[in-house]
Amino acid sequence: MKNRTLLQIAKEHGSPIYVYDAETIIAQYKRLTNAFGKVKHLKLNYAVKALSNVSVLKLFNSLGSGLDTVSIQEVQLGLKAGFKPESIIYTPNGVSLEEIETVSKLGVQINIDNLSILEQFGTKHPNIPVCIRINPHVMAGGNTNISVGHIDSKFGISIHQMPLLLRIVENTNMNINGIHMHTGSDILDIDVFLYASEILFETAKHFKNLDFIDFGSGFKVPYKTGDIETNVEELGEKLSKRFNEFCKDYGKELTLAFEPGKFLVSEAGVFLAKVNVVKQTTSTVFAQIDSGFNHLIRPMLYGSQHEIINISNPKGRERFYSIVGYICETDTFANNRRINEINEGDILCFKNAGAYCFTMASNYNSRYRPAEVLIYKGKPHLIRKRETFNDILNNQIEMSL
Numbered sequence: 001m002k003n004r005t006l007l008q009i010a011k012e013h014g015s016p017i018y019v020y021d022a023e024t025i026i027a028q029y030k031r032l033t034n035a036f037g038k039v040k041h042l043k044l045n046y047a048v049k050a051l052s053n054v055s056v057l058k059l060f061n062s063l064g065s066g067l068d069t070v071s072i073q074e075v076q077l078g079l080k081a082g083f084k085p086e087s088i089i090y091t092p093n094g095v096s097l098e099e100i101e102t103v104s105k106l107g108v109q110i111n112i113d114n115l116s117i118l119e120q121f122g123t124k125h126p127n128i129p130v131c132i133r134i135n136p137h138v139m140a141g142g143n144t145n146i147s148v149g150h151i152d153s154k155f156g157i158s159i160h161q162m163p164l165l166l167r168i169v170e171n172t173n174m175n176i177n178g179i180h181m182h183t184g185s186d187i188l189d190i191d192v193f194l195y196a197s198e199i200l201f202e203t204a205k206h207f208k209n210l211d212f213i214d215f216g217s218g219f220k221v222p223y224k225t226g227d228i229e230t231n232v233e234e235l236g237e238k239l240s241k242r243f244n245e246f247c248k249d250y251g252k253e254l255t256l257a258f259e260p261g262k263f264l265v266s267e268a269g270v271f272l273a274k275v276n277v278v279k280q281t282t283s284t285v286f287a288q289i290d291s292g293f294n295h296l297i298r299p300m301l302y303g304s305q306h307e308i309i310n311i312s313n314p315k316g317r318e319r320f321y322s323i324v325g326y327i328c329e330t331d332t333f334a335n336n337r338r339i340n341e342i343n344e345g346d347i348l349c350f351k352n353a354g355a356y357c358f359t360m361a362s363n364y365n366s367r368y369r370p371a372e373v374l375i376y377k378g379k380p381h382l383i384r385k386r387e388t389f390n391d392i393l394n395n396q397i398e399m400s401l
């Protein structure tokens with residue numbers, strides 16, 4: 001996305017604003033598809049929670065993608081975007097049996113991640129095919145908030161509980177059609193991932209009616225120069241080979257599924273914010289933008305380092321800045337960053353703002369959530385309006401005091 005285009009968008013629709021590039025999303029989707037080109041049946045289920053705008057979901061639908069959802073509302077968004085229920089998988093954690101039953105009635109693939117619900121669901125609906133989320137207890141690395149494979153993790157059915165799991169499946173005579181794992185959000189070491197996959201293959205042998213094996217996600221994307229990223233080509237090469245061998249032994253061409261969020265949309269998005277104030281203290285130069293963790297919480301929540309560039313003055317002399325927001329609480333986006341000289345009114349561009357950015361935005365400080373624009377076939381389309389004061393008051397019930 002060119003600076004000129006981004007500045008024009010900020011001028012036309014105001015700031016702060018999220019801008020996504022459809023071409024980048026399509027390129028990432030193709031990259032992953034190509035990496036697994038040797039697998040006969042590959043299914044990518046885009047993880048809705050990364051970026052859930054209906055127009056973005058429609059783009060994924062046009063690519064032939066499926067969806068990975070974690071709430072009934074995400075399922076509803078997917079249906080609204082035109083997805084067929086059978087191309088949606090629902091992987092909730094800790095939701096009620098009622099919600100799972102409601103989603104199941106819509107025709108969506110259910111993925112169950114605890115034995116209590118498995119037993120209840122299997123007893124009541126033995127004929128509905130169910131996928132099981134296994135926790136192989138393999139640490140794929142990364143931030144503890146997004147690592148979900150460790151022994152104390154609340155996610156998945158522990159691999160050590162296989163005997164009980166098998167007893168439940170046998171007693172209820174339920175139909176298990178898929179095996180799933182999602183080990184976390186930062187695959188750094190492909191061999192570790194392959195090791196976890198072996199555990200999944202071992203598990204899969206216990207079930208005779210499988211249609212698919214879902215390897216979750218966790219593809220790491222680079223945030224700044226020098227960051228490591230998952231080598232999806234190498235992973236594709238190695239896992240495809242192993243998967244095809246497994247299918248031969250199993251006696252059926254299964255579908256290999258993945259459910260990437262970040263990999264598909266992170267780099268496709270930027271966040272644009274305007275500098276309200278440049279404030280020099282005794283030790284620091286702060287650039288204060290018209291936003292805060294109400295719009296972009298990842299740096300504060302996960303310590304993620306989004307690259308920030310001054311698109312209003314890209315050739316200016318580089319100086320050190322701390323980029324902070326306008327929230328009445330510490331909301332530091334970046335410390336001591338070398339950025340082209342910043343003047344009040346300049347537009348700063350935060351990279352890698354496609355995944356887990358807008359979807360985590362809130363109205364804290366009673367601010368409006370930002371607008372969203374999707375650049376599709378070279379043209380910017382407004383896909384969400386900035387909120388207004390009515391949105392802040394919406395659903396509030398005024399008492400007469």
Ligand SMILES: *Cc1c(COP(=O)(O)O)cnc(C)c1O
Pocket residue numbers: 047049050068070091182184185186216217218219259260261262263355
């Ligand atoms: C969040 C999530 C994903 C997507 O993870 P990314 O790191 O964004 O690719 C996939 N599967 C499940 C079950 C998830 O909860």
